[in-house]
Amino acid sequence: YSTAYADERDVLTRSTGAMTLSGTQNNLRLPPGDSFVLSASSPTTISGIDGGYIGRIIKIALGGAAFTIQHQNAASELRNQIITATNANIVTADAAAITLLYRSDNYWHVIGFEA
Numbered sequence: 001y002s003t004a005y006a007d008e009r010d011v012l013t014r015s016t017g018a019m020t021l022s023g024t025q026n027n028l029r030l031p032p033g034d035s036f037v038l039s040a041s042s043p044t045t046i047s048g049i050d051g052g053y054i055g056r057i058i059k060i061a062l063g064g065a066a067f068t069i070q071h072q073n074a075a076s077e078l079r080n081q082i083i084t085a086t087n088a089n090i091v092t093a094d095a096a097a098i099t100l101l102y103r104s105d106n107y108w109h110v111i112g113f114e115a
Contacts, residue, residue, distance in 0.1 A: 020064075021046075026075045030058070039064035048076020052102035057111075059099045067092045069110070082108045 018037040021028075024045040030036055038044075038060055047070040049058070069090040072081050082100065084090055090098070092115060099112030 024075070026073075027077055027080045033058075035059045035061075037061045037063070038067070040067065041065055043068070045070060046082070047073035048080030048082060049100070049108055050077075050080050052079065052106070052108055054102060054104050056102040057099065059097065059112075062092055062096045062098065063094060065094055067096065069098060072107075079106045080108070082110065084110045085113075 018039055019030075021038055021040050021044045022042055024047065026047045027050045028046055028048065029050045034057060036058065039062075041064055043066045045068040069082060069084065069092075070076075071084045071087055071089050074081075076082075090110065090113060092098075095115075097112075097114045098110060100108045101111045103109050
């Protein structure tokens with residue numbers, strides 16, 4: 001299905017179904033696609049995302065509980081780590097959206113965040 005954020009210009013395509021997570025997710029493996037809905041019933045941490053390739057952009061809607069997106073955490077393989085704009089972890093409330101770009105330095109970069 002497709003999901004749209006509050007901003008109608010930001011419509012997600014090639015969406016996947018919702019995934020439920022818990023605990024700490026190192027090297028999170030997402031299915032093919034470019035937009036995802038992740039939910040949790042308790043605080044959840046993502047330290048890295050598997051499946052990056054240069055130029056890949058993914059949009060993730062987060063909900064249900066607080067999420068922590070960790071900045072360059074060594075618990076995930078180097079090629080799966082995330083670099084945030086602030087060089088610090090991002091902690092969300094119970095609903096947020098994040099956009100990441102996999103760049104030629106072989107890291108995911110946060111290029112958009114809405115709480």
